[in-house]
Structure formats: structure tokens, C-alpha cells
Amino acid sequence: MTALYTRFCRSVLFPLHERLKSHSSVAQRRALEQSQWFNAETLQAMQLQNLRRFAATIAANVPWYQRLFSEHHIEPASMTLDDLQRLPRLDKPTLRANTEAFKSRVANKLARFNTGGSSGQPLIFFLGERVSHDVAAKWRATRWWGVDIGDKELVLWGSPIEVGTQDRIKNLRDKFLRTQLFPAFDLGESGIKQFIKSYRAFRPAHLFGYPSALARVAAYAKQHHVDLKQNELKVVFVTAERLYEEQRALIREQFGASVANGYGARDAGFIAHECPEGGMHVSAEDIIVEILREDSTPCRPGESGEITITHLRTSDFPFVRYRTGDVAALSTQACRCGRGLPMLERIEGRSTDFVFAQDGTAMHGLALIYVVRDIAGVHSFRIIQHSVDELEVMLVTTEWDAVRDQQVIDGMRARLGQSVSVKLNHCAHIPTEANGKFRYIISHVRM
Ligand SMILES: [Zn+2]
Structure with missing residues (x-):
């Protein structure tokens, strides 16, 4: 039960605590709302500064990187992106075999997670400081769509286990966050009908869920001539799977609201969010995305390769050049929205039947x-x-x-x-x- 409770704390209580105490998520979100408008050059300079601070911290406190930096003769305080690219890529077997060496000696409040992830191999890892960063990054993207934390949100999500503790979660969320959780595991006809009933009664400003699950609801509505359009609904956020264009079109048509894609994973963090102009913007202030070929050389802009992540807010359990197993390309375009954050395109590879x-x-x-x-x-x-x-x-x-x-x-x-x-x-x-x-x-x- 300990792991469950930890997960519950991490996913619900901690962010809630952060919000109630107006701590770091709030401050970080405000800073991110400024920096999203910086030009690409300024953002790169900011990212480099964050990389150096991160590298210095992990070189001092994390046994794995203490050794690795010294082996590669990297001086953290003056580290460059070229230096970063000399480090080996980090894969799940390496993390699995050396978990203890990845823990910072000065870390406190590390929460243990495990995930099937997109690789299908369970991975145990730890999260610390980055939770508040990821909350802030997701929060920023939520506001791109004219909705905010505190607006009514209906979530179609959850594991059978989480559904077991759902009443507690639900009560808390309902009370403080105005978020309602609906389990996504039984989406037969009766499950869909119940979801639609909850949706109509609750009248959310935003929906959040797996694209496949929301597309099933939309397909049912279309087939049975059920009207899902409600004035209150502004946007449907989807994540965790590949979003197919036909799913996007169906959800938009039936719910009468835009569909906003998000790319991330529990292990790799919240990496990119879609803006209303259709750009999948990377949270580049704190996440370095490399797109790599199988032989580890970098792809050209526009060329598809494996998404590899260095998350600069993971100094208590670092993810440096972490292989996600997912595929995308870095966009060569600038976004019409005017944000300087780089963009991913053609994200592929995740699919859950x-x-x-x-x-x-x-x-x-x-x-x-x-x-x-x-x-x-x-x-x-x-x-x-x-x-x-x-x-x-x-x-x-x-x-x-x-x-x-x-x-x-x-x-x-x-x-x-x-x-x-x-x-x-x-x-x-x-x-x-x-x-x-x-x-x-x-x-x-x-x-
Ligand atoms: Zn944009």
C-alpha cells in the first residue's frame, strides 16, 4: 500500500499542497509565461545556463554522473551542448541495473514510481523536484487554451487500483481542484453512457484523457445521435498515446471543441504541448530534446529519429540523454503564435490497443x-x-x-x-x- 499512497501523494496531494501554499509551481509557471515569448536565441542561452547549473549539481551529488563527467573530462560549470552529446545515451536497462547510483546523496522527498512506459519493460525510478516543474509546464499550456487550474475539468483516466481509492481522490479533487475523475477502463456501452451522464451533469470547461478513450465516446455519440456539445467546454486535452488525425476530427466534431495534444511520459516528464496554432511546443527552458538516429548521431531538422531527453529539473534523480523510445522530428518552422519555444512534429510510436x-x-x-x-x-x-x-x-x-x-x-x-x-x-x-x-x-x- 505504501507505493500506492506515495503515488497518491505525488499525483494529487503534493501538487495540491503546492497550489495551496502558492509555492514553487506558481512561481515557476509565472516565469515560464514570460520566457515562452523569448526568441529562440535567448531561450537557448537560458537553457545553457540551466544545463550548467544542473550539471554542477549532479556532478557534485550523484555518483553516476560524478564518474561519467570525470571519465569524459567535462567541466560542468562551462559545459556546452557538444559536451552533452559526448555522453552516452541513457536507456532503461542501465537505469534498472544502477538505480542507487542515480540517486543524489542530498535528495530528500524522493518518490518511487514504476511504469510500464512505452517500452513495455517495467522501470523503477524516482521523482523529486521536477514534479513542481512539470505541474507548472502543464499549467502554462492549459492557459494557452483559455482555461486555468480551478476551472472544471473532467478526467477520463485511471488504473483499476486508482479507481479503488477513487472516492478519496474524487472528494479531494472535487473540493479543491474542481476536477472529476472518471475511470477509463470500462468503456463498453454502459460505461460510455455513464461517462456522458457525468459529463452533462458536471459541465466541465476542459476534458482530459486518452485519445482512444475519448474517440470511443465520440464514436458512440455519433452512432447514437447523442449531442455532446456544451457551451462551457473549451478544449479537450489528450495525451499518453499517439493522436490520430481521424480521432482528433471525430472528437472535435462531436464535442464541438478543439483538441489539444500533449506529449510526455511519467518517466520522461511533460515534454511538449500543443498551442492553438497547432505547434507542439517543447518546454525548452528546462528540457533539452535531441532527435537521434539509431547510431546516436543527430538528425537534421525535419528528419525523424528517437526523442532523447535531458530534463534539467531532475538533479535528485537525473535523466540525461534519456531514450524515450518514441519517434519525432524537430520542426524547421516558426509558430504563428509567436512563441519562441521549439516544436516537435510527426510524433509517432506510442500506441495502446x-x-x-x-x-x-x-x-x-x-x-x-x-x-x-x-x-x-x-x-x-x-x-x-x-x-x-x-x-x-x-x-x-x-x-x-x-x-x-x-x-x-x-x-x-x-x-x-x-x-x-x-x-x-x-x-x-x-x-x-x-x-x-x-x-x-x-x-x-x-x-
Ligand atoms: Zn505556437
Whole structure:
């Protein structure tokens, strides 16, 4: 329960605490609202200054970087972007094998997280100071769309576990943040109807959720001639998956509001947000985005490659040249909105399939991912739904026993149906897709 409570604190109580005490998120957001209008040159100078401060801090306090900087003869206080590019890229196996060496000796209030992430391999990592930065960056982007913290927000999100503590979260959020949480895991017909009922009663100014989940609601409304348009609704924020243009069009048409995409991940941070002119602006003050080829050389502007992140507000558990596994290109254009923040384009590579229970209930794929992810000893996994009656779980494990086999089977059956055949396939390695991307869930069922 400790991890759950920590997650609850991190995701809800801490930001709330920050807001109530008007601490660093508020100050950071104000500063970010100034700097977004700086020109590219000024922003680069500011980023370099932040890089040097960050590098000096981690060289002094984080064993991993103390060693790495000295091996590469890098002087943190005068570090350049070229120096940064001489450091090796950081991948999940390295982080996994050296977790303790990444912790700052002077860190306090580090919260433990784990994620299936887009790689499908569970990763344990720690978050500290950057939470307030990411809150501030998201908050800035929210205001681009004429909505603010405190405006009514309906969130279509959540894990089965979070839904278990939902009443507590819901009460708190309702009371202080005017945010209502609706679980995204049961989006069969009755789930969609309930969501629409909540949406109509609550009349939010903004919606937030997975594009696939909101597109399902929109498709249902279209098919059944349900009118979702409400004057109060200004914008629909989507994130965590690739947003397909047909999903954007469907959501916009049915809800009668603009769709704003966000790109980020729990491990990599909130990286880019879409502005009303359509630019995916990077929070470049504190996040250095490199787009790299497979051989680690930089892509030209406009050329697609792997998104690699250095997050300058992670000095208590640094993410330096962290490989996200996602693909995009750096835009060569300036945005019509006038902000100097650089932009990403053609973000690809994230996809989460819906899965279907035996009774036809549609569920977000994360509902199954959480079953496997939270069991100790899982190194990586892939879940393949061959049919509504047949599921395969590929597992690479470090330590394992029959009890955990049964846990996986029981967890899958609890969600999909008791007579589903669950085949466990223990293997040494799970191959990536042809495009190099690791998909952690694949469903061949279409309904
Ligand atoms: Zn813009």
C-alpha cells in the first residue's frame, strides 16, 4: 500500500499542497509565461545556463554522473551542448541495473514510481523536484487554451487500483481542484453512457484523457445521435498515446471543441504541448530534446529519429540523454503564435490497443498491463489478445514461481472473463516491432 499512497501523494496531494501554499509551481509557471515569448536565441542561452547549473549539481551529488563527467573530462560549470552529446545515451536497462547510483546523496522527498512506459519493460525510478516543474509546464499550456487550474475539468483516466481509492481522490479533487475523475477502463456501452451522464451533469470547461478513450465516446455519440456539445467546454486535452488525425476530427466534431495534444511520459516528464496554432511546443527552458538516429548521431531538422531527453529539473534523480523510445522530428518552422519555444512534429510510436472482454466490454489496454506490471520479478512482457477467448502473455522474468503464474492468470480472467484461456509464454527475449518500437499490448480483436 505504501507505493500506492506515495503515488497518491505525488499525483494529487503534493501538487495540491503546492497550489495551496502558492509555492514553487506558481512561481515557476509565472516565469515560464514570460520566457515562452523569448526568441529562440535567448531561450537557448537560458537553457545553457540551466544545463550548467544542473550539471554542477549532479556532478557534485550523484555518483553516476560524478564518474561519467570525470571519465569524459567535462567541466560542468562551462559545459556546452557538444559536451552533452559526448555522453552516452541513457536507456532503461542501465537505469534498472544502477538505480542507487542515480540517486543524489542530498535528495530528500524522493518518490518511487514504476511504469510500464512505452517500452513495455517495467522501470523503477524516482521523482523529486521536477514534479513542481512539470505541474507548472502543464499549467502554462492549459492557459494557452483559455482555461486555468480551478476551472472544471473532467478526467477520463485511471488504473483499476486508482479507481479503488477513487472516492478519496474524487472528494479531494472535487473540493479543491474542481476536477472529476472518471475511470477509463470500462468503456463498453454502459460505461460510455455513464461517462456522458457525468459529463452533462458536471459541465466541465476542459476534458482530459486518452485519445482512444475519448474517440470511443465520440464514436458512440455519433452512432447514437447523442449531442455532446456544451457551451462551457473549451478544449479537450489528450495525451499518453499517439493522436490520430481521424480521432482528433471525430472528437472535435462531436464535442464541438478543439483538441489539444500533449506529449510526455511519467518517466520522461511533460515534454511538449500543443498551442492553438497547432505547434507542439517543447518546454525548452528546462528540457533539452535531441532527435537521434539509431547510431546516436543527430538528425537534421525535419528528419525523424528517437526523442532523447535531458530534463534539467531532475538533479535528485537525473535523466540525461534519456531514450524515450518514441519517434519525432524537430520542426524547421516558426509558430504563428509567436512563441519562441521549439516544436516537435510527426510524433509517432506510442500506441495502446483496446482489449475486449468475453461479454463484449471494451477496456483500455492499460487495464491488463497493470496486472503484470505490478508483480515483482517481471522484467518485460507483451500481452497478445488473439480472440476474446484466447490471451497470450509473453513474460521475461528475473525470479518467478507458480504462485505468480496464477496471479497473472487470475488477474486477466477477472478483467476479461473466467473462461478465457490464458497462455503464459515464458521466454528469454521479446522482439521489438519491425519499426523498432516495443508494443506491450496487441489486440487482434476488433468490435
Ligand atoms: Zn505556437
